[in-house]
Amino acid sequence: MPNLEQLTTPCLILDEARMTRNIRRLADKAAALGVTLRPHLKTAKSTEVARRVLTDGVGPATVSTLAEAEVFADAGVHDILYAVGITPQKLPRVLALRDRGCDLVILIDSIAQARSVAAAARAAGKPIPALIEIDSDGHRGGLRAGDTDLIEIGQLLHGSGAGLRGVMTHAGESYGVSGWAAHAEFAAKERDATVAAAQALRAAGLPCPVVSVGSTPTAHAAEDLAGVTELRAGVYMFFDLVMAGIGVCDTDDIALSVLTTVIGHQHDRGWVLVDAGWMAMSRDRGTSAQAVDQGYGIACDIEGKIYPDLIVRQANQEHGIIALRPGSSATLPDLPVGARLRILPNHACATAAQHGSYHVIPADGSAQLRQWHRFGGW
Template structure:
């Protein structure tokens, strides 16, 4: 984990931009303190529960990364009144008007960023839609605070190699830089120009006009990121320690107690060149068994088997032996657990237990 954090920090320092880590992956105060620039932030969250938990731990500079709705604005205003600089995101005039209205009612100017759609992946305003951008900006200016623009290159998760990811990063950059220019030409402020995804953060070569980069899963990495080529399997800092509970030798199975309740149902590698099933199987020290995967998973049972089409042989594991399972999606696997057991290198000594929280 330490190495992963240092890798991205050094890269962004070289490009002259700051890092705003997305804390949704870890949802842990201890991990947050390892990755933020300071105990006060900056930080990105995906739920208001995260914002409240991290605010209680002293984080003061937060962006809430999911499109805001009117019913959530009372909680946002409460955090702002408590001294937290919490910005929201939106992509419609209706949202902007609601934010401005609550700002006027409470006397608290709620900061908001306009979400830009850089690749058609999810939500946001297209940077070519000048009329909508300016209308949203003007609606915010009537009571709230237009903080800037932000985008997320979701298409980067399709991979395609280094050149394709560099292209995604440049498309991402141009989208927000163009949107910021439109707002500024309309006489509207745009101090923050924010981009972010782990693949583009690791492949951007030019961040001219960008003020910050957001990324989250880079802290732990996972098999999806390894499949895209953003990291190596050895960089994955999160694993589930499971125990062998039986064998079905005629089927070529080893059965563990690491089912989908421990790993999640995420099958994010299923469309990649190498399908890792529900996870990649390693020995207790974290060294992968070649082509041995969690081929299937029930609620509390994991089925270890050789990858289809390979010549791999099952390891000689007895009931009670332990294996480490590397996750497809670190966010989803971490969400199955209430805390992290912290170990260093090849040591099995648990140095600390870091609490993890969930909820909205």
């Protein structure tokens, strides 16, 4: 594998060919469903990835922090949804981004938020367009489609000149079920909830041009998005073991891994010690509640081939303990000190957040690795 032996470990590896395949898969799906794809960039946090996943590299896009919105706006992305509920203190940054020519849209789900946005828009004499978050599955925030506050929020936004852009939902509970049929059911719930909310707003004489749905599981399983205008998803470009564990992808689709080096052994315990602990992998144990617990990640050889039943069983800050899965009859491979391994992560967002750059295996097969910067912060 080109240059992987020369890297300082632990570090983050991105397989560009797999990423490209994942990006095309969902783009084709959205096109077939007749909706706009609005990728979520919270996992990638990289302008290089954004150029490859966004239409013409400029949007539409979804972000989860204003820092993301600012970095991507600097890179030329001009159509951005900030998909976390707004606070009054953040509105000056929102206005500043809009003044720079970025069509930044915010998210609200309460009358208190709507009032603060309306007041800020009136004071500035400028629109601050918003989507109203709809609760389609009881996962987190949002209003039910029949909630009486829905119309009042719409009237506050529209009447103040802030701007009512539409409605959106995120079926986060879809991560807790497995299989295409279950995810398709959640996709239908997303569609039905947002379409009903849009119809209620329109019946009250309010505009609702955008009807936005999506999560990585539902985006891939959706069959009919009649009445929906756009589809969102984020981790799909990389995938991870949580997504594989609920049947959204295969392990062969996972584009992200952590390169690590063997630093020692506890032979009597069947342990292989590596230099990737939770600082490199994160503490995310998202597969622990699934049918197969993958520990802190699955171990692969330097080429990315999975070792049967070999997982990161324990993680300290800078030490990972690799061992066979409990009950396995597989043979522990010979992994001497200095051997290089790649670990597939439970949660790509959490693992990527531990690193400042991607070491990219080029899709064109060239021998030279590339390095793409990633950023953090709020």
